[in-house]
Amino acid sequence: MQRHILSNKNNIALISGILIAVGFLSKWIMDNTDIFTSSLIIASVLGVAPIAIQAYQALKVKVVSIDVLVTIAVLGAFFIQNYEESAIVTFLFLFGAYLEQRTLNKTRSAIKELTEMVPESALKQMADGKFEEVEVDEVDVGDVLLVKTGAKVPVDGTVLTGEGSINEASITGESLPVAKEKGSNVFAGTILENGTIQIVADRVGEDTTFGRIIELVEEAQESKSEAERFIDRFSKYYTPAVLVISFIVWLFSRDVELAITILVLGCPGALVIGVPVSNVAGIGNGARHGVLLKGSEVIRDFSRLDTIAFDKTGTLTMGNPSVTEKEFYGDNIDEALGYLASVERESEHPLAKAVLEEIGETTFSPVENTEVVKGGGIVAYVNGHRIAVGNVALMEKENVKLNEKAIADVDRFEKNGNSLVLAAVDGELKVMLGIRDQIRPGVKEDLLKLKKLGVKNLIMLSGDNQGTVDLVSRELGLTEAHGNMLPEDKSAYIEKLIDEGQIVAFVGDGINDSPSLALANIGIAMGSGTDVAIETSDVVLMNSDFSRLPHALGLAKATAGNMKQNIFIAVGVVLVLLASVLFSEWMNMSIGMLVHEGSILAVILNGMRLLRYKLRKVKI
Numbered sequence: 001m002q003r004h005i006l007s008n009k010n011n012i013a014l015i016s017g018i019l020i021a022v023g024f025l026s027k028w029i030m031d032n033t034d035i036f037t038s039s040l041i042i043a044s045v046l047g048v049a050p051i052a053i054q055a056y057q058a059l060k061v062k063v064v065s066i067d068v069l070v071t072i073a074v075l076g077a078f079f080i081q082n083y084e085e086s087a088i089v090t091f092l093f094l095f096g097a098y099l100e101q102r103t104l105n106k107t108r109s110a111i112k113e114l115t116e117m118v119p120e121s122a123l124k125q126m127a128d129g130k131f132e133e134v135e136v137d138e139v140d141v142g143d144v145l146l147v148k149t150g151a152k153v154p155v156d157g158t159v160l161t162g163e164g165s166i167n168e169a170s171i172t173g174e175s176l177p178v179a180k181e182k183g184s185n186v187f188a189g190t191i192l193e194n195g196t197i198q199i200v201a202d203r204v205g206e207d208t209t210f211g212r213i214i215e216l217v218e219e220a221q222e223s224k225s226e227a228e229r230f231i232d233r234f235s236k237y238y239t240p241a242v243l244v245i246s247f248i249v250w251l252f253s254r255d256v257e258l259a260i261t262i263l264v265l266g267c268p269g270a271l272v273i274g275v276p277v278s279n280v281a282g283i284g285n286g287a288r289h290g291v292l293l294k295g296s297e298v299i300r301d302f303s304r305l306d307t308i309a310f311d312k313t314g315t316l317t318m319g320n321p322s323v324t325e326k327e328f329y330g331d332n333i334d335e336a337l338g339y340l341a342s343v344e345r346e347s348e349h350p351l352a353k354a355v356l357e358e359i360g361e362t363t364f365s366p367v368e369n370t371e372v373v374k375g376g377g378i379v380a381y382v383n384g385h386r387i388a389v390g391n392v393a394l395m396e397k398e399n400v401k402l403n404e405k406a407i408a409d410v411d412r413f414e415k416n417g418n419s420l421v422l423a424a425v426d427g428e429l430k431v432m433l434g435i436r437d438q439i440r441p442g443v444k445e446d447l448l449k450l451k452k453l454g455v456k457n458l459i460m461l462s463g464d465n466q467g468t469v470d471l472v473s474r475e476l477g478l479t480e481a482h483g484n485m486l487p488e489d490k491s492a493y494i495e496k497l498i499d500e501g502q503i504v505a506f507v508g509d510g511i512n513d514s515p516s517l518a519l520a521n522i523g524i525a526m527g528s529g530t531d532v533a534i535e536t537s538d539v540v541l542m543n544s545d546f547s548r549l550p551h552a553l554g555l556a557k558a559t560a561g562n563m564k565q566n567i568f569i570a571v572g573v574v575l576v577l578l579a580s581v582l583f584s585e586w587m588n589m590s591i592g593m594l595v596h597e598g599s600i601l602a603v604i605l606n607g608m609r610l611l612r613y614k615l616r617k618v619k620i
Contacts, residue, residue: 325418
């Protein structure tokens with residue numbers, strides 16, 4: 001029965017609210033006090049049931065929670081036949097709990113989403129040398145596996161033979177495929193976009209990098225679930241104090257009504273609703289401005305953070321590679337660009353898409369005898385001309401001479417963090433393009449706003465190479481920047497910062513970011529990121545609008561301040577009421593009720609101010 005009542009707590013709150021409305025309407029419109037009283041009594045009985053059960057459960061573990069005080073206060077209100085107070089207090093208590101809980105249920109399916117992405121099968125080399133498909137659980141360390149184009153790499157391993165390009169976005173978060181050859185390391189869950197490779201299994205099952213991601217998310221979420229709400233910590237002292245005062249008054253005065261009056265006036269109506277109304281108003285403002293804040297625990301920690309760590313790709317950068325630098329050599333460049341576009345049009349490689357976008361409108365020609373050079377690029381014939389498109393290694397293989405200027409351009413492009421695409425026509429270099437991910441527009445200004453809001457450390461953690469990471473860091477003025485980091489490296493670094501006493505937020509968008517998002521004090525996900533990242537996080541920037549981050553932080557600080565104001569109002573009013581009951585003659589139940597309800601209205605109106613919150617313009 002207890003479980004059934006608690007599982008229907010939200011429905012009970014809805015029914016109680018309807019009964020309260022029916023009661024007051026019957027009194028105001030029809031002047032029917034019987035319906036008014038009956039409705040409030042039923043609402044009180046229904047509302048107090050789950051609260052009383054929670055109070056009983058708390059007392060069983062020797063905790064005097066706020067549920068205990070609300071239960072006693074409602075019983076006291078019943079004793080002196082103040083059904084309005086008992087009904088309203090129980091409804092507000094249940095409704096406030098519903099509003100908070102509603103925003104905290106997003107993370108429960110994160111583990112399921114992750115496990116669904118784990119590779120299920122592998123092509124394993126048997127004793128006769130042939131490869132057969134087996135369950136991934138049947139793969140042991142040392143087994144030789146075959147991975148074909150389009151397949152997921154089933155385990156962490158080392159390439160034995162073959163070459164190809166692997167999309168490692170699920171592990172490193174980087175958008176550009178990584179070339180693999182003999183001796184290269186590969187990771188479970190990544191996808192071989194082209195080529196065929198044989199690998200030897202180094203780590204299998206839960207020991208793989210992808211398995212560690214799942215484990216890290218589980219551990220981080222478990223550690224977070226133990227966080228106590230501020231209001232419960234406060235009630236640890238507040239609730240017993242009111243009970244003791246009430247008992248002492250009865251002990252010395254033998255005035256039962258006075259003791260119950262103290263319990264009723266001491267009932268934390270404004271305290272119960274003050275924090276949730278600030279929380280919900282802050283969440284509502286965030287939702288209107290493209291920010292999802294998942295609960296009061298998030299808001300409190302978010303408002304105090306001093307360090308933000310960022311993933312690079314898709315967070316500080318756009319996640320879509322584009323041409324940033326270009327150089328042309330010799331004559332007939334327009335014709336060469338047409339040949340380049342014709343060859344790249346047949347490729348699905350991200351760099352090819354960037355090249356086509358840069359060239360734009362051009363004349364396309366039929367492509368013949370296409371040859372994919374693993375780890376190098378493409379060689380094909382267009383209108384009778386031999387076209388080579390790829391990296392410097394392909395140019396050397398095709399005996400394309402690079403003059404001093406071209407060699408200097410290669411060095412300059414690479415120092416600027418670019419991936420290179422070179423195009424040669426009949427053995428003569430014609431085009432050199434530098435392609436890299438672009439920094440999000442306005443990110444530098446947004447980072448300065450975060451500093452103005454009190455963030456001391458801005459750190460980038462990326463799976464990209466250190467050269468590219470340093471380039472982005474210098475451009476954005478970050479405090480620190482670390483490259484070549486796997487998910488476990490990122491989460492270990494986050495844990496190190498937290499152990500040092502820093503309050504850390506992590507901003508990311510990929511599956512690979514989910515352990516760090518879960519482990520950080522505040523996980524912030526970009527809205528266009530993976531479902532796992534969004535569900536694991538505490539804050540989501542919808543539409544991946546990075547400019548919402550300063551607003552989110554400013555809103556969290558305003559909301560946390562508003563919560564403190566409401567707590568001060570609620571506790572202050574209760575203390576004044578209790579002092580007036582004990583030490584003055586003018587205070588009575590009617591005046592006390594008027595002030596009590598006024599304090600509830602005050603905290604609600606104060607909380608609603610957050611709906612109009614806007615980040616003040618800061619001078620940059």
